[in-house]
């Protein structure tokens with residue numbers, strides 16, 4: 015086998031550092047391999063061991079979440095969570111962040127965030143039926159905020175509208191803590207038959223591995239490691255090629271994927287998200303306890319002379335990797351041709367327990383799979399109890415001098431003011447099943463389960479101010495608010511997904527926020543029997559060493575058995591009685 | 598003075614419009630010859646009047662406008678002509 | 681052969697994008713002179729390769745593409761260059 | 764007699780199912796989906812629906828590529844035979860691009876995608892599409908588009924108005940559309956294009972069922988003609 019295509023002067027250890035691997039992590043790689051990795055192999059390690067793919071700082075603490083329940087069909091660990099919504103139907107959902115890309119290029123960053131989360135959902139066999147977004151921007155008068163808000167909102171709308179999935183709810187906050195690091199969390203909810211859920215583990219050796227979707231270009235190389243690295247002023251200059259989303263390709267990809275699944279040809283499937291070809295192939299083979307070989311010459315390529323390294327790390331959008339049942343390639347090609355998608359058989363599963371890549375007739379990567387995922391680093395990072403603000407006593411808060419002024423000040427504040435400008439750019443009605451959306455006066459979005467009297471209620475909640483004041487209580491509150499928003503529309507809350515956005519876990523203060531917020535969320539989830547079925551962690555949200563306010567966003571789904579029983583605050587009439595329930 | 602600005606996506610950035618137009622020209626038409634169209638790129642063009650005493654001054658101004666507003670230099674590059 | 685097509689809205693059709701860009705440039709003006717930007721028109725530019733033996737043949741083909749697809753001649757006009 | 768309709772499906776159409784469901788539930792009829800590359804339409808159609816969405820990504824110009832597809836050649840022939848055709852949202856754009864309707868749809872004057880419920884006035888209720896509405900009736904439907912701003916030159920506009928081709932008008936113009944035009948038909952009266960979505964307003968729980976009246980009108984027209 016050949017070693018490397020990299021320029022000479024730097025050592026592999028230098029590259030390891032450049033790719034974000036710590037010296038001790040690199041030493042583990044050397045120990046496991048018993049040799050130096052080559053450039054491609056190092057690239058594969060660096061993305062698989064990035065915070066984004068390995069959850070190395072958060073994994074220990076995520077274990078505290080309750081993840082099972084009567085209605086849980088599939089909890090965390092797959093592309094998305096799956097819950098039972100009766101009558102043989104399932105709801106599949108997840109939330110994911112696209113924070114760093116959205117700061118660098120707001121439109122494309124937000125758009126590709128929406129695209130990515132939809133793929134996580136339809137890759138499991140669900141048709142996406144609702145989108146939500148949770149946005150945190152800097153102060154309104156910060157010089158960058160206006161451009162970022164406009165770009166992010168246009169990007170979310172531009173992508174979701176074109177694909178044809180209604181964006182029915184969300185939340186938007188402004189805070190100086192996000193001036194240099196905005197948060198864009200997108201959630202997708204889909205519907206599937208409970209007995210037709212697709213998973214990513216390769217089931218047996220000797221099966222064809224099929225690539226389909228858009229071609230691979232040099233987009234966003236090292237996005238996964240970058241999204242796990244702290245921001246500095248000059249990272250705006252050093253940005254990698256930005257990924258551009260093609261929602262039209264995504265729409266075709268949804269239809270083709272669902273059609274392919276219906277033919278019965280699919281044995282396993284996974285979208286190519288962050289670290290595209292690397293994470294999808296490693297995870298599919300690894301989960302199945304198998305091995306995989308890929309011939310990179312077969313990968314559909316958009317640009318000339320792409321190296322193995324570039325192909326393995328490209329984050330080109332709108333791509334899928336499927337493992338087909340024996341001899342079913344023709345079914346695949348028929349579907350791909352109908353929808354005009356690029357596709358190729360690029361490899362095969364085997365029993366080697368390794369990932370072996372060939373390019374231009376040479377083996378360019380030959381790694382055992384286990385160290386890439388199972389043995390990925392796991393950190394019990396030191397943490398300190400976060401400083402909490404003292405509890406506010408009602409008696410200590412002076413009554414406003416003028417109630418009218420106080421009310422006006424409140425409703426005109428950036429967080430409380432109407433977000434109409436924003437959600438009027440989102441198609442909230444496509445699919446013709448929307449019962450409640452951002453405009454209708456309900457605490458949660460609601461979409462009909464097509465063709466039934468059932469409806470799904472969806473909401474996204476977090477009040478970063480509270481979490482900053484007290485991570486434990488703020489974490490609890492986010493879960494509780496999501497629960498209340500669902501019950502307030504008449505739905506039975508079923509389960510949540512979450513998006514944990516924090517600063518650097520290497521700082522004990524921040525790690526303390528992470529730990530305590532998770533403790534609070536887990537506590538609320540247990541008390542409310544509200545399991546966590548999927549989620550995403552986004553760390554290193556910092557600019558020049560200053561962390562964002564801790565922001566553990568909660569996305570929740572509830573079920574209405576009969577949507578005629580739904581409730582809202584849109585039908586209030588003069589003379590009705592107001593009841594205050596709770597403390 | 599008349600200014601003309603062309604804005605294209607940088608090489609390597611996926612040009613979704615170009616891709617779609619190429620597909621349409623190649624595939625939709627029944628007319629002979631369109632199938633041979635390739636390497637389609639779609640960009641923006643802006644024409645406007647700008648007050649300046651010299652071409653160099655105008656060019657510098659327009660470049661500044663491009664950097665600040667007319668182009669998204671993260672993914673786009675531009676060319677400026679003044680006359 | 682290389683073809684270049686410019687598509688602009690016909691005079692008389694309100695160019696809302698051009699107007700918006702003009703407003704933004706005028707408003708953003710921190711530098712003397714931006715305020716003086718006027719008559720902004722925003723159009724599309726397409727560049728592509730086309731197989732043809734002569735420039736005239738190429739031009740005829742591209743004009744046909746413009747009439748049928750690349751421009752909507754109800755509201756847009758176009759110019760074609762080949763080289 | 765059973766009402767028979769076809770809904771076209773382009774790559775990027777996303778209201779195709781909505782249109783099918785709206786027509787089926789409003790008329791009790793049968794709806795076939797027709798692929799953009801098909802070179803024949805089902806026989807005996809009472810209605811062809813060109814649905815909303817982003818055909819071919821709406822890249823280049825909304826509706827431009829779809830207007831050149833094989834199936835649109837068949838739609839043009841069917842329209843010439845007198846079959847009723849409705850284009851909704853992207854469908855309206857496609858009908859203009861294909862020359863079945865005059866004028867063009869440009870970027871909204873807000874330069875943004877606008878999604879909101881819209882109040883319309885039924886301007887012409889003497890059509891196959893609108894005979895179920897009362898003269899001048901106010902109806903609500905939602906709208907969602909970035910390019911719904913209808914333009915035509917002065918002569919064309921005069922002709923459109925003079926012939927009673929304006930079928931729906933906005934009560935409050937959201938996007939700069941000429942003469943507040945929201946829906947427009949051809950001179951023969953069998954091809955209608957409209958930006959608001961009757962296919963999202965066919966049941967009360969969707970916020971309005973005013974759109975169902977349109978499909979029911981078409982059913983009645985078909986019954987009377989039969």
Ligand SMILES: Nc1ncnc2c1ncn2[C@@H]1O[C@H](COP(=O)(O)OP(=O)(O)O)[C@@H](O)[C@H]1O
Nearest residue numbers: 147149182183184185186433437451452453457
């Ligand atoms: N980013 C967004 N995307 C979609 N809808 C949003 C977004 N931000 C706010 N909304 C919607 O605006 C409405 C008001 O938002 P919010 O003030 O957060 O309400 P509440 O406190 O009642 O949840 C809600 O219906 C919410 O879904």
